[in-house]
Amino acid sequence: MRAARLSVVTAVATAAALTAVTGCTEKSSAEGDDRVIEVTATDTACETSKKEISAGHVELAIENKGSKVTEVYVLFPDDRVVTERENIGPGTKQKVTAEVKAGDYKIACKPGMKGAGIRQALKVTGAGAAAQRDPRLDKAVAAYRAYAQAQADETLPKVETFVKAVKAGDVAAAKKAYAPSRIGWERTEPVAESFGDIDPKVDVREDGLEPGQKWTGWHRLEKALWKDGKIGTAEKALADQLITDLKDWQSRVGKAEITPTSMANGAKELLDEVATGKVTGEEERYSHTDLVDFKANVEGAQQSYDLLKPVAQENDKALTAELDKQFAALNTLLDDYRADKNSYDFTSYDKVADADRKKLSDAVNALAEPLSKLAAAVAK
Template identity: 45%
Template sequence: MPEALSKTFTAAGLLAALVVSGCSSGSSTGSSTEAGADGPITVDAGDTNCDVSTTQIAAGQHTFSVTNSAGQVTEVYVYADGDRIMGEVENIGPALKRELIVDLPAGTYQVACKPGMVGNGNRTALTVTGATPSAATLDENLSNAVDDYKKYVNSEAAALVDTTKTFTDAIDAGDMDKVKAAYPAARLHYERIEPIAESFGDLDPLIDMRIDDATDGTTFTGFHALEQLIYEKDTLKGTSDLAQQLDTNVEKLQTVIKDVDFTPLVMGNGAKSLLDEVAKSKVTGEEERYSRIDLVDFAGNVDGARYVYTALRPALQEKDPALVKTLDERFPALVDLLETHRAKEGEAGYVTGSPYVSYDDLSKDDVKALAIEVDAISEPLGQISGVVSGK
């Protein structure tokens, strides 16, 4: 068992230990009934199945009601061609239910259930037909929120390109100290926009894949391949080509992000996805397993989610002031707790380039406290999509 997993705790079912298991990539058989009735599309996410109540639906906004019938924590994705993520819901404990609201234009999709939150998952084909209903005109608050968030994402994408270049330039110069000083900054900017980056299923793995995703036909590449060489193997040998590829791919990401159709629903789903990512791999110490800068990634995910909430807050205040009151309390509590783990150079637990202590410096109680705060904000944050979509 990796050392990181020895510090993993369960907080109200959110943080089940990750179980590494093989997942079928074959489609399961669901109903072929044309969707026409109101109500959610049900998804039974089992250990070997992903049964969807209907596999033909009309274009538009749909709610997927997911029940985890598997014996382990699961996640469910709706993929377009090329495994582009249209929507996702993660960290669903056994016997629990979660909802996913997603806009789907006409086309072919796959619903993927991933027991253990690994692999390609059990998949069911989904066909969407007809013209997409005209989008409702956004009120001023929602329109301003979308504009603000689009600027934020594009700004972070530009910063990701710049900080990654600083990192790779240091690699090319053979300066290990500068390499380690530059790595955390690049990771921070990626983590702030992770759900948007992940929506590009063919590009994101080239940037952020972990060694678990590498197979005989898939080369380990991206940030974490470099991280392993630099921090675990303490070498810059073999990093030059990887660094060049990383520069190319983050530049491609910056380009394609400019064409993303941002909506309040995309924003709400993204904010929830960011906190799911914290629970899935940051608070468990699985993301930065060589550098141990997991709290930098944690902070980046929280920053991104908080920006979404701040942008949407005026609209949420009109529609659900009770939700705003809750999130106004929960975000500062989470941020304040994270701030207690800051470290400066020369202090115990300091990692070069990181404002936070090494994950290995956290006690079991520290990890448990962080997990509890993530759990406390996860459920109310998940309500944002329903509120802004009118569901």
């Protein structure tokens, strides 16, 4: 779960989509490409250059002119997430390529990365280019959907092991089961986040709570295990709730809206996850199991990339060469923190020196920059 703070890769272009924002002001259409929607975010407004566009690939050009870190979401009418871009720093610009079908959407800008955001409706008309997609991309989407479902299916037994230990009051066993129970979630988190309501229940950190929101999920139990060192009646009830919420996630994965560009943008979002939570040590602040999450995020991003690579390589060979290089470099660096390259027994992150954290951060940045271009390469 991303926190509302500036990431080490904030200024790097990335993420997602198209659509609409209720309560924003409209500005005149930008010069040039009619497939571009300009979004200008401030602390109090969200200006968009178009309120209607035809279906197909569209570029969202975002500029944050406000003083707060912001995020921009593309939402279905029921608030499911089409795609998103978080951690857009003041004074920065980002470009995102997305694919949308005919229908009604919303673009939501969230100054301070809190609340429902400033919204304006966008209408997408016609069949557009989406119906003419390369068959290889349809195959990639199908394979990624199967991967996401498999990760959810494999997660539940691991979570049940974790919950069983919590309910037995066995702190040591619960600590041992905690990090493995999160791997499948971390690999496919953009899919989970697309539903809108599940992520805040299972993966929110204490500083990410909205006013009045009850703290539930993994990190609430993490605090009980590592900081409090005890399991009470309330924690046992929260463990049962975690199972319920993750079964809901498991049942919904097959219904997720997935496109080649959402896969590419999701890969970049996973790198942002690393930058905002894992490299900083904030994600697993009590257990210090950040490197397990880190590796799972990278694996999930690489899975999307590998499935899209045949088309991306044909369209931009230099880009895929750079991505291959940077994925390999980051994975090699992560291997330094585990004795067995096939295990998830990583060094506790509180034992990683600041200089080594800087190396990890630099490697993430080196991968994030070319990865932000993957969606555009796929959409050519």
